[in-house]
Structures are given as C-alpha cells and as structure tokens.
Amino acid sequence: MASGSGVERERKLSRERRKEVDKKDPSLGKSSGRERVLPKKTPEKECASHEKEPLGEHALSEEEPEKERVSPKKTPEKETVPQEKELERVHASPEKEPEKQNVLAEKEHVSTEEELEKEHVMPEKKPTSSDSASTLDAKKLNLLPAVKYLLKELDLEHVDLDNLPQMVEAESYSYPDVTETSEKPLDSPAEASGEKTEQSTENVSGGSGRSVPTLKESHSVGASLERYDQIREDKGVKKTDEPEKPLVVCTLKQPLNVETNIGNLDQNTSPGSRLSGHQVTGTEGASLVDEAWDRLQKSFVYFRGKPVGTLAAIDPSAEPLNYNQVFVRDFVPSGLACLMKNPPEPEIVKNFLLQTLHLQGCQKKIDNYTLGEGVMPASFKVLHDPKTQKETLVADFGGSAIGRVAPVDSVFWWIILLRSYTKCTGDNSFSELPQVQGGMKSILKLCLCDGFNNFPTLLCADGCCMVDRSMGINGYPIEIQSLFYFALRCARQMLKPEHGGKEFFKRIDARITALSFHVQTYYWLDITQLNNIYRYKTEEYSHTAVNKFNIIPDSIPEWLFDFMPLRGGYFMGNVSPGRMDFRWFLAGNCIAILSSLATSKQATAIMDLVEERWEQLIGEVPLKVVYPALEGHYWELVTGCDPKNTPWSYHNGGSWPVLLWLLTAACIKIGRPQIAKRAIDLVEQRLSKDGWPEYYDGKTGRYVGKQARKFQTWSIAGYLVAKMMIENESNLLVISHEEEKKTNKLRHTRSASCFF
DSSP: OHHHHHHHHHHHHHHHHHHHHHHHOTTTTSOOTTSOOOOOOOGGGOOGGGSSOTHHHHHHHHOGGGHHHHSOOOOOHHHHHHHHHHHHHHHTOGGGHHHHHHHHHHOSSOOHHHHHHHHHTSOOOOOOTTOOHHHHHHHHHHHHHHHHHHHHHTTOTTSOGGGHHHHOOSSSOOOOOEEEEEEEOOOOHHHHTTOOOOOOOBOTTSSSSOOBOOOSSOOOHHHHHHHHHHHHHHTTSOOOSOOOOOEEEEEESSOOOSSSOGGGHHHHHOGGGEETTEEOOSSHHHHHHHHHHHHHHHTEEEETTEEEEEOSBOOTTSOOTTTTSEEHHHHHHHHHHHHHSSSOOTHHHHHHHHHHHHHHTSOOEETTEEOOTTOOOSEEEEEEETTTTEEEEEEESSSSSSSOOOOHHHHHHHHHHHHHHHHHHOOHHHHTSHHHHHHHHHHHHHHSOOOSOSSSSOOBOTTOSSSOSOSSOOBSBHHHHHHHHHHHHHHHHHOOSTTTHHHHHHHHHHHHHHHHHHIIIIIEEEHHHHHHHHTOOSSOOSTTOSOTTOOOGGGSOHHHHHHOOSSOEEEOSEEETTEEEOOEEHHHHHHHHHTTOSOHHHHHHHHHHHHHTHHHHTOSSSOBSEESOOOHHHHHHHHSSOSSSOTTBTTBTOBOGGGHHHHHHHHHHTTOHHHHHHHHHHHHTTTTTTTSOSOEESTTOOEEOTTOOSSBHHHHHHHHHHHHHHHOGGGGGGTOOOOOHHHHHHGGGOOGGGOO
16 A cells, blocks of 8 residues: 555656646747757657657647747757757756747747748758658758748849759758858948859969859859848848958858859859860960960871971961971971970971981982082972872972072981980980981081081081071071081980991090080170270281181171170170171070080070160060171172061061070070060060061061061961970970080180180
C-alpha cells in the first residue's frame, strides 16, 4: 500500500510539473520573432528535454500554421549544438516570458521582414549527402515567400524562380562563401537595389592575382542580401543610429546566381581580352601582336607544299616589282620570330636554309662574269608551270637589283640564322650534314681568301647590304664588318674538324682577333677621340704615326661637333685611307653589340648615345637607318640625285621599324631594356594604323615613306621579335653571342701608338 501511495504521489507531481511548464511557456515549439529557427530533427535524435513530453504536440495543435517552421529538417550536430544552447538560454530566462507572449499576441505569424532578418543571421549551412528529395522540397517551400518578398523589394520580380535550387543552399540561406572582399560605400539607392551597374575589373584582394569580373547586371541573391539592411533603412522600414553599411564585392568560390554564371562573366563583358592564339591583357599592344602574327603567316611562301620563306611585302595597292620574292636578309626577322614563338615553328626556317643552300650551288652569272662559289642569292621566287604542274625556284644574285651588286650580307645572315636554328631546336645534326658543312666552307673560302688588302676588314661595293642603293658606303662599311665578325664566330662553333675543318679553325681565329682589334680601335668615336682627330697632324710617316689613315681634320663635318654628347659614342660608318665616314649606322652598331665585337664599355656608350640623342636617332617612329641625311651638293654627288633617296627618306635618313628588333636585342644584352620598351611604345602607336609600312620619312619619322610599301613583312616580323624578347629576355640567347675571352686577352699586346 505504501508502494502504491508512492507511485500515485509521483504521478501527481509529474502532472503538476507538466502544468507548471505549460503555464510558463505555452508557445514552446514555435519561433518568436527574436528566436532562432530550430533545425528539424528526426524522432530518434530529438533533444533530451523533450524526448517523452507531449508539450511539442500541444503547442503544435494550438499554432498549426507554424508547424513546418517548428520542425525544420535535420542539420549536422555541429550546427545543432549552438542552437540547443540558445533554447536552453531562453528557457532559463523566465523574466522575458511576458515580452514573448506580447509579441505573439500582436501578430500570430512572424512577418516576412522578421523572417528575413532571422534568416540573415542564421549560421552558414552547407548541403550534405544525406539530404533527401522531400527535405529539399521542404527547404524550398520554407524560403520561397522570403525570396519572393526580397525580389519584389529589389525590383527583381522578373527573376525566374525555376532556377531557385541553383541559388538556395541547404537547410538555411546564408551569405555565399567568399575568399576575397573589397568594400566601397553605396552611391545611391538605385545602386543598392541591384539595378544595372557597371564596375571596372579590378583586383580586390590587394595583390592576390585574382580579379572580380565586370558586372553588367547584378542579379546575385547573395549580393542582394548583403545590401538588404541598407535598403530597409532607405525605405524607412527600420531606422537606427548605425553607420551606413558598405557594399561588399565578393569573389565566389562557388557560383551563386539566378540568371548569370559569375564564373563566365569575364568572357561576356571583356571580349577584347580573349583573342585567338594568344593570352592577352586587353591592351592595344596585345591586339597588335595578334594582327602581326596573322599578317606574317599570310606572307608565307610555299614550295612543293612546304613553307620556304616569306614575301617581302603584300601591298595590293602597288606594283609587285621584286617585293613578291623571298629576300634572304628580309627573312631573318621572320625566321627568328618563328623560332622564338611559343611553341616554336622551326620548319619554315629549316626549309629556307636548305633551299637557299641548294641555290648557292647553282651557276651564278651576271653578263659574262661568274660569281664566287659561296655567294648566296639576294632573293628567290617560286615559279609554277601550269602545263607541267611543276614548281621551280628562281634566284636573283644581284643581277636584277637596282644597284646590280651581289649581296655580301646574305652569306653572313645565312650562317647566323643557321646557328639560331640549331641553338633553338638543339638539332646539331642538321648543321653537321655534309651539304651544310660544305655550304659554310664555301662562304669562308670566299671571305678569308688572300688578297691585296692591308686590313682585316672586308672591301665591298656600294649597295651590298641593307643599304642597297648608292649611298657612299663603299669601302669597309661597319654593317658588313659587324656581320662578318658575327658569322665567323657562329661558323667557328658549328664547323666540324673533319675534312679540312681544323685548317679553317686557325684562319677563323686569326681573323677574329685582327678584325676585333681593328674595329674597336679605328672605328670607335667619342668626345675624346673626336678631339684627337680634330688635333691630328698630317703627313706622318713611319710606325710611330698617330694619324695612321692620314685623315685631314678639316674633313670633320660641322654637324658632328654639336651631335657628339659628352656621354656616349659609336662606331663610325666607314674607315679607309684618307677617309672617315662619320655617319651613324644603327644596324652596324647594334650587330656589333650582339656579336660582342663591341666591348662592354663601348656597348654601354652606344646606348648612352641613343638616350642622349633620342630625338635625332629614334624620333617619333623608330629608327633612323643612318644619321644624318645627305643633303645639297653632297647628295647629288654621292647618290647621283637618286629620287628615292632624297634627304630624310628611304636609306638617306629614313626611319625603319624593322630595326626595332636589333635595338631591342642590344638593349637587353647590356641590361637596359627600358630603352627598347620606350621605342616599342612609339611603334605600337603607328604601325597598325599606318598599314605596317616599310619606312617613314622626315627628320623625326613623322610621315609614311613616299614610296614605302604597305604590309611590309620584315616590319611586322621585326616588331614581333622585339615584343617577344622584351616579354621574355631569354629569347635573346637565340641570337646573341657572349664576349670572346680569347680576343680580350690578345688585346693587351697592342702597342701604345694604337690607342686613341
């Protein structure tokens, strides 16, 4: 009986406790406007405090419309724990009961604004693999009224809600996961409300290397929620003393959108930044590079299905003349561009070397005179016979040129390009082929033969190189001497000792030593040497003579005294007995730097001169092939009144964009690429707009040449080579030579009378 009475008392106390709990919190199980929404739980994992109590059912029967919000879906335990603690905190605060009951009395259901506010502070929740289809449907129904209201407030009612699963995250809605943010104040309610806005693409991470794409139309729900509090304040929904919230610009780890995938916005809003074939930055220079490659490839010449060279120019507005041929010197920058390209395209260079080598072995006759065995053609063209359907190569060795002069520079450029090919591809077996070795030996026999010269320099006729018309360079022009030295060093590396190769080694070494000493000593001109020449005595005899070439001081031109700066120097255009050509020739000086014919001090002084005399040597469009121009009576005597070589035009002081690659290579080699960058910037402003002309006229190169061909191939290729070297300085190794150590040691044996 005692036992039964004890059981009865326990039951009575249990009923009293339940009634007391009901009186204290009749709304248990439903959310008030200030409470967090509890996530749904499965029956077996309900909180311990409600495990066997019917209070939840009692509350639901009184507030049936809140049923789904009272029992949200299951969330991971790490999300449930803080919410359970919050519930315990609410139950442990009886003094707040009247306030909660008053809130429920004022409004039976939580307002949409309060619901959004509540959703806004929910902890971020990621979807899990355990979510079922029914759970996802419940989630969408839970958020659908809030999203509709939000879209209406933001004037985004046109948004297609069929895509809602793409923008709603599992369990609850929260901010998108962000890695980088950048803040700026809201400028206007229109901007805050998600209307069409434009933002420039900028790096918001402060140097992380990632960029936020330009937003043409802001439909991001995540960004809209970021602005929500500010919108409510603007509309008078809620007024506080809090400072205005900034707009948070986010870079999403995972795209969160309604209509536009943010991951693809860059290609939608930046069409100029993606051009075929190249990774570009959207700048004018980048689009210019793509245009240059396209035009270069269109100039390719094919022989029996294989590319063998590039046309000199493709100008539909002018008569072709010989511009529809492949010139050996013109192809060099085109070949280098193909070798420096990423990835390289060496096939055209290899085919060019083989075909010109084949033409070298052809019979070379001008009138009744046969040229030397090693002479390379100035140009060649492909002839197609429609009857036999056969193609043949026809070469020009100077007999069809204006000056009727054999091209001396072609043989040297061929050897230099051969070395660049082997260095770029690593295909040493090509240079070791018997026919290739034989071609080099034929050239060396032609250049190293014994003659009547007292000097190691090569004696040439006028018009034998790039300056291929009468311009007074006959004798020992600096361009030929620099190319000669360059080719000797390249051949020394590629020749094999077999079959007479050792004999050539001795002759090459002796010529390199003598040639470098001669040019470095007698061709060099700076302020000190100019003053020495100005004070020369004439009619000196014996080995003690200082004025070894018997130069008359009165032959120094007046322009030189003003042109020569205190800092800088250069190699003169020509030196021979009784004559010094004091003109500046850019090609000869830059090639001297590339081949290391110039010492390091001389190379630095040459670049100093370029900087000091920028307006004269570079001008508005780079670069002067020669400075200054021949004018007046002297022009009449030297050029024979050549109408193409009028003062400051063509080879007589014209500006040639092709020389840009030589200047760039020289600048990079001596560690001063900023000079080349400045010149490249000037070229990029004009070349494409002017139709890639062959040359420019005027003292500063302001005007397109009066007879300049448009779409000149080596103007295009020269720009490409310069651009690739300035962007990747390791490309310089394809063409450059380091200073010859052996030659440096031998220079110390010179007598004091040889120094200027």
